[in-house]
Structure formats: structure tokens, C-alpha cells
Amino acid sequence: MPKPLPTSVRNLFTALRMLLVMTVVLGIAYPLLVTGISQVAFSGKANGSIVKSDGKEIGSSLLGQNFNLPKKDPNDPKEQAQPDPKWFQPRPSAAGTGYDPKSSSASNLGPNSDVLLKQVNDDRAAVAAFDGVDPASVPADALTASGSGLDPHISVAYAKEQVNRVAKARGLSADTVAKLVGTYTEGRSAGFLGEAGVNVVLLNKALSETK
Secondary structure: OOOOOOHHHHHHHHHHHHHHHHHHHHHHHHHHHHHHHHHHHOHHHHOOOEEEEOOEEEEEOOOOOOOEOOOOOOOOOOOOOOEOOOOOOOOOOOOOOOOOHHHOOOOOOOOOOHHHHHHHHHHHHHHHHHHOOOHHHOOHHHOOOOOOOOOOEEEHHHHHHHHHHHHHHHOOOHHHHHHHHHHOEEOOEOOOEOOOEEEHHHHHHHHHOOO
16 A cells, blocks of 8 residues: 655645646636626726727827827927917826826925926916916916826816817817817716816817817
8 A cells, every 4th residue: 555645745735736726717717707708898998998080099088198289300309399279288297208108107296396386387377378368267287297197187177268279279169169078077986076077088089070
């Protein structure tokens, strides 16, 4: 009769079998099951909430992006990008060169920072001149980046501030553009969390399709 294996060896083999079983169940079967369910039930969200226009992918409804005029010299790193008046502008972004998902971050400048104070004051004057409004009426989100630097939403106040400028640049009536803002205004999360906001990516998509 063969001699039984030592208890320590039997325990080792048991642990290895459990490792193999759990690897197959949790590392292969479960991820495939969840992926399959998400693809069937929530295909759009599972694939990144991609936004398309005329069949072409133009972004994600989860990620902000810049809406700037083309650079005069694309190869000049010192040339500052200028906002395009035909589009609703997002809030500033401190993620890389702007809305870079590989560099999600805030500016890390605190409320007592002289650098931040100067930046906000300079941006306030620039935004007010761009939108043709009183500097005192410029909303805070037009001057400060979100914590992630990727937020595609702006406040309803900032969206309304831009209506006349966008309408004039596109030759549309202010009422037409204001109605688009109303259509793409999203309420508070769960009805009570945060504030109402406007998704700039979706709003600008709708704007591009408006005649």
C-alpha cells in the first residue's frame, strides 16, 4: 500500500486546485459574463459613450474637449489656441494640454495662490470680452477647472451667457440657440445631488446639426 502524502503536500495540492478553479471562474468566466451582459444591455455606455455625427466618431459624452480655432502654425508649440466663437466653450482644463484622459488632474493651485488669483482675473476679463458680458457676471466654472480636468459639463448660467455670441457667429436666432441649451440641460443627479448642468459635447453636436 503506497505511503500517504504528508499533510503539508496534500494541502499544497488542494490550494493549487482552488487557485486554478478560482482563476477560471473569477478571472475568465465572470469577466466574460459581465462583459456579455453589458454589451447586450448597455452597449453604448460599455463602449465609452461614444458620440457620433454623420456616422463619424467625434468624442465621448463622458469627456470634455476643446473647441478652438485651428492654429495658424500647427507646429508652433508657443502659439496659444484661441476659442472658436461658433461653439459653446467648456470650462478650463488642467489635464495635460486640455482634456487629456492620460493626464487627468486639477491645477493643484490653492485659494491663497497669487498665481491662481491672477489667472482667474485674466480669464475673467478674457471670457467677458469674448462673450460680450460684464466681467462681474462671469460664472465661476468659466474660470476654474474641474477636479478631473475632464468634465464635459458647464453650469446653466455659463451656457446661457454664451447664447448670444454663438447665435451671432452662426447666424441663428438667440431663441433657437437658447432652446438647444434648455434641451441639453441635465438636472441634478438622483434629483438632489449637485447642480443642473449642460453637456457641452452633446450641445455642440446638436448645434452642428441645426440649420
